[in-house]
Amino acid sequence: MTNLSSKLRQSTAAAVLALSATVFAGNAFAKDLTITVWAGGSNDSDVYRLDAIEMAADLLTREWEIRGEDLNITVEKKRDFAGWSEFKQAVTLAAEAGTAPNIVVTSHLDIAPWSQAGLIVPVEDYVDLDAWPLNNIYDNLMEITTYNGVVYGLPQDAESRPFFFWKDTMKKLGYSDEEIAALPAKVEAGEYTLQNVLEDAKKAVDMELVEKGYGFYPRVSNGPDYAQFYQSFGGELMDKESGKLILDKQAMTDFYQFFVDAVEAGVTRKNHIGTEWDQWYSEVASGKAAIWHGGTWHYARYTTKEGLDDFFGNIEFSLIPAGNENGRANTITHPLAYLLTAQEDEEAVEITAQLLKIASEPRINTLHAIKSAHLGIAKEQSNIELYANDRWAAEATKRLLPHANAQPNNPNYGQFSEIMFKGLETAWTGTKSPAEAVAEVEAEMQAVLGDDLIVR
């Protein structure tokens, strides 16, 4: 099998070489390249994840032209994947079949497994991290795209995942304008906790300000958001010393219990998971829910597609509140990264890396940041008018990012988070009690993660 495929590859390579030799016999410096970029979890407002590569290709071609060399880059863009699962499946299987795209825009969490499997190559082998524009990228973001001390990817955007309050409902619950404005600070100080969230949400339902099940309206599918609630109750994801993942049974039980309590109090629907995203967005953007949580990029969706004209007049946002005295108010940032896949043609990888470098220019990245309501990656972006004049970017950066942490780069984290979410689902839907669900989570994690897990 290997022999056959390597022969096939050799013969294809020979054919391509022969072809390029005949086409470019007249021009020794001509280089024709097709660069494929696949982006996961990207909708209409995220087009600059792909378009930035096209802009970079245009710039690089001009640079080569000035040097007297002829470079033609065709960028093939793809982002119409059904969801993250389908995207990751597509990338992994394409890479195994030897047809991986040149660039993938994906979660930083993929760095650990994909680097171990040799699907991606370190970007630090191709670009100068000491030079512009990479030396301007925030250090903590670069750390998130680093695994085992090697910089594998370049941060593509930053974000964070806040709690949202519908102001009108809060006012009817008895909060004054000043009290609502002070909420984010109270959340940060740990004075307004998830227990208060439950109380307020219940009041909103009891006073019929919102329908039953709309007091607290969480994310409808698995995602980094749920690790935030684990942290709210004192859970830690990774042991810094040993790099192992941590299952804190008490924190996990409390975290599950919170959602069970929410269902019992009638503020969250029992069958909430699996709600259609379109329905969810239109409901939260129209005040149908009292309190909910989401991501900084939701701002773009609420204010464009969902037609919410006055975001700041209607919505207050804060960190995810602490759950109890063990935990803290927190938020998770889950930056996407540009990753270089392993390719046979070394020169193509080098040129691709140049494209990533240029696409990280503050001005180009700002287009993405503002259009999609993500946060910037580089310090200089605050000196770019488009970014500096955007109220959302400025306030969200200030209020959320200093408290943000990322999920750990560990090859087994995907399984960890999958098991954690399944456990949550069984407790939430009433299939099991929180304690039983945690016991099952423990058994599954110990069997699957083995000595990469610490149980507390």
Add this chain to the structure above:
Amino acid sequence: MRRAHLLGLGFMAPALLIVCLFFLAPVIMTAVFSFTNMSSGTGISGGAYEVTEKTVRRLPEHGFPEAKAEMLAQDVYRIDPAGLTALGAGYGKALADEVGKSLSGKTFNGRRDLERALKKMKARPRSIREIKVAADLFKRSVLNTRYETEDAFVAAITDLDLKLDTSERALLSKVAYTGWTWTTENYELIATLPSTLRAAANTLTYVGFTLAFNVGFGLFLALATFYLPGAQAATFRAIWILPRILPPVIYIMMWKWLTWDTGFISSFLSNFDVTPRNWMLHSDINAWVSIVLINGFVGASLGMILFSSALRAIPSSMLYASEVDGASRLQQIWYIILPQLRWPILFTTAYQTLSLLTSFDYIYLSTDGGPGSSTEVWALYTFHTALNNYGGALQYGLGAALALVLVVIGIAASLVYLRLFNFDKLVAKPRIEQ
């Protein structure tokens, strides 16, 4: 005789080829995969040898001397004569001389520092990539270098002069290997994981109820339409065949419209003061009823066609004769029709058991195993494990083992159906033949 054999073989060849390509080969590959720990982290095509921070942390846990592990953790670049010679050969004597003059004997911790030093050289290569490649000529450690073969790795380790004994070297190779290895762990996991046990129970529920519905309702439809006048019967059959011919995605979408909080059932029931809810996902029971009905209507229409055609094969004289003898409809069905339908029923039962065991498409599209994995059947669990989950942690090895279990159960079930199905007990002997 021989020629006839050959001719027979010739006619069979395409079928044999298809069986080998599309059944045997996948089963064999699945069996092989199931004895590995292949995942998206190990890759399929094979691994490499790499010492990383993680390897260094893991080594002492396996009994590797800590001091030696720490030496492996160092990322050393040394400007020595060997490196300078290589630099001269690759990038010209001028650069080698310049580096030798200013940096000779120096040691750098990590490539980035050396890169910075090289960037100050007048004769440096103009591309950053080449500076990095040049810097790598001075690397005197193995940290974060990927070696494609064990020989290359062992050679590199030997160059480090760590004074490892044979067992330590073997241990190092084992821990540093990034690819998949042979293991029987998958089967142990299947036997112990709570989620596989649940998937098995779910599969039993799913196959049992859906099969009963498929065969029972298919039979009912066939019999009911059999006694209707021709045109009406054809109309009803055409309506009941719809679930089968609709594309699955559209069929499921219609079910979702029917069962959503804002869907038909909820809107209708709100007239009677029933609080709207999602009739597909509200509880385990709701989900199971939906799953059985969704799959059941599809399967029932197939049963209906098969049973209807079998019914037509029953000589009408028998039915007339029974009516003359004063048999009621039920007696006709019980004593004349059912006994003659035994083979279609056996076939439908056997065929549907096997296809239900391995099918998950309608479940995937409707509940996706929810709420809380309560409708996640074995086949869907296999698909989620091996190919489709949010974190992208695809476990090909475990998935293959799960799939193989299904293949074994499928083969066993076919044998049971073929050999042990005691049909005499199911239906009485036709009176007319006695």
